[in-house]
Amino acid sequence: MCLILFLYDTHPDYRLILAANRDEFYDRPTDPLSFWDDAPAVLAGRDLKGKGAWLGITKNGRIAAITNFREPALFNPNAPSRGLLVSDYLTGTKTPEIYLKHIKTIGHRYNGFNLLLGDSNGLYYYSNKMDKIKELKPGLYGLSNHLLDTPWPKVEKGKTALKKLIAGEKRINTEDIFSLLADRTFAPDNRLPDTGIDRKWERILSPLFITSDIYGTRSSSIVFFDRNHEASFTERSFILEKPGSFKQKTRRFNFQISGHLE
Secondary structure: OOEEEEEEOOOOOEEEEEEEEEEEEOOOOEEEEEEEOOEEEEEEEEEOOOOOOOEEEEOOOOEEEEEEOOOHHHOOOOOOOOHHHHHHHHHOOOOHHHHHHHHHHHHHHOOOEEEEEEEOOEEEEEEOOOOOOEEOOOEEEEEOOOOOOOOOHHHHHHHHHHHHHHOOOOOOOHHHHHHHHOOOOOOOHHHOOOOOOOHHHHHHOOOOOOOOOOEEEEEEEEEEEEOOOEEEEEEEEEEEEEOOEEEEEEEEEEEEOOOOOO
16 A cells, blocks of 8 residues: 555544555556455455555454555565565454564564554554554544655645545545545645655655556555444555556445454
């Protein structure tokens, strides 16, 4: 994932509302959202190159999501896939805190990442660039390719739009959230972050929804955990047909979960 916006435990009807865009090279092979044949309790897309995932939930209310920490000068091509941090958690039984304590001991092996994990008892954040496990309090959060709530334009814009969208609303329209995630507006040059790539690419990567000839937003995802212990996961994938033009396919899953985030 390259953008995750989420409201945790402050809405009267939802314990978690999460909206995310996955940005990746268009030619990287990917399986769409589904329950996994080799782990039937896991609902997630799958990266067929690294064999991991970027966002997923389980039938018992576990959730995991990851973003890369952008620092090209320190990128190690031989490091293990960061997506395995998501899939290993979803297919395992460790609590988020215990799992993250283990990851904290081996996090140096991976390229920079931000990991968001939850279960029926809480929601946690960890980055190997900060090396501190944080239990999240109720609130509105945004995460891109730097630390949690770093005020990049896309993060601030996304948080503001999500807050406005859900204010006073009991039932949230997923199409409104997809519209939020589809914003292709570039950030002003004077607000672009400096992450070690050239200015042209900082500009290309600045919208919520990214497009280019080779890299961009491959899917948008919306996850709801409501207070009746029901989960909903909707993924809209984008297949590039020509520059700036995409074929869309939407997949939606709903199910009763045995736990809830609190």
